[in-house]
Amino acid sequence: MTRAPFGARLAAAMDDHGPLCVGIDPHASLLEAWGLTDDAAGVRSFALRVMEAVGGRVAAVKPQAAFFERHGAAGVAALEEVVAAGRESGTLVVVDAKRGDIGSTMGAYADAFLRDGSPLAGDALTVSPYLGFGSLDPAVELARETGRGLFVLCLTSNAEGHEVQHARTADGVSVAAAVAARAAELNAGADELGSVGLVVGATIGDAAVRAGVELAAVRGPLLAPGVGAQGAGAAELAEVFGGARRQVLASSSRGVLRTGPDVAALRAAALRASGEASAVLR
Numbered sequence: 064m065t066r067a068p069f070g071a072r073l074a075a076a077m078d079d080h081g082p083l084c085v086g087i088d089p090h091a092s093l094l095e096a097w098g099l100t101d102d103a104a105g106v107r108s109f110a111l112r113v114m115e116a117v118g119g120r121v122a123a124v125k126p127q128a129a130f131f132e133r134h135g136a137a138g139v140a141a142l143e144e145v146v147a148a149g150r151e152s153g154t155l156v157v158v159d160a161k162r163g164d165i166g167s168t169m170g171a172y173a174d175a176f177l178r179d180g181s182p183l184a185g186d187a188l189t190v191s192p193y194l195g196f197g198s199l200d201p202a203v204e205l206a207r208e209t210g211r212g213l214f215v216l217c218l219t220s221n222a223e224g225h226e227v228q229h230a231r232t233a234d235g236v237s238v239a240a241a242v243a244a245r246a247a248e249l250n251a252g253a254d255e256l257g258s259v260g261l262v263v264g265a266t267i268g269d270a271a272v273r274a275g276v277e278l279a280a281v282r283g284p285l286l287a288p289g290v291g292a293q294g295a296g297a298a299e300l301a302e303v304f305g306g307a308r309r310q311v312l313a314s315s316s317r318g319v320l321r322t323g324p325d326v327a328a329l330r331a332a333a334l335r336a337s338g339e340a341s342a343v344l345r
């Protein structure tokens with residue numbers, strides 16, 4: 064299938080709807096709060112209700128694969144339905160599976176999440192570069208071929224991330240800066256926004272500066288989880304992203320999800336978060 068590159072499609076979606084991604088994380092505690100069972104049927108109802116609330120109204124959704132996988136094959140089938148619902152509503156789907164493996168195995172992950180015809184292939188996939196950035200080549204190639212995108216973990220929102228991400232390579236640069244430089248190389252030919260993005264937590268304060276990561280130079284989208292439940296808001300987004308703010312896709316899961324199960328309340332929370340993200344990032 065021919066589709067425009069992910070970066071161009073994301074840029075258009077952020078222009079149309081604002082720079083917000085709603086995370087679909089069916090935590091056991093949220094299922095309980097919504098009056099749903101902690102099983103595949105509960106996860107399916109939860110996720111499809113979120114799609115009903117926000118499909119066609121926000122730039123992207125990000126189903127977190129682990130919450131579906133923990134219910135086995137039926138849970139994975141629910142994830143496939145979310146991917147299909149995104150396609151039907153025109154909302155971009157970032158499958159948050161954080162895959163990363165030796166190159167030959169990475170090819171199989173790429174087939175699962177990035178190949179046309181795979182029921183788990185959304186519009187983009189989160190990947191981990193910590194087996195070496197080059198180990199991601201099969202995913203980079205297939206994403207480019209099929210107009211899909213990648214979000215490569217760079218400066219994550221959790222406190223432990225610095226152990227690896229701020230460590231220095233043999234060249235004396237931080238690991239995060241090396242990851243960002245590789246993504247920048249891959250985005251070099253892109254018109255506007257490239258399709259190889261980074262994950263940069265909205266909670267990281269001045270970590271990008273300390274790690275020597277030039278976010279604007281990446282010329283790709285910057286997925287910014289940590290908005291809402293992890294404490295980041297407008298001030299944090301402004302601090303972390305500065306001049307790179309137009310590349311940012313802010314992501315909030317529990318901050319929106321805890322307003323459910325009412326569809327109208329979920330929709331209102333998502334639109335409010337999207338408006339707040341627009342005010343600081345656009």
Ligand SMILES: O=C(O)c1cc(=O)[nH]c(=O)n1[C@@H]1O[C@H](COP(=O)(O)O)[C@@H](O)[C@H]1O
Binds near residue numbers: 317
């Ligand atoms: O790749 C991610 O999405 C991600 C990276 C990161 O650095 N931090 C982070 O929180 N995430 C994901 O973003 C979501 C955050 O959820 P909330 O804290 O509920 O908004 C979870 O699905 C995390 O797995």
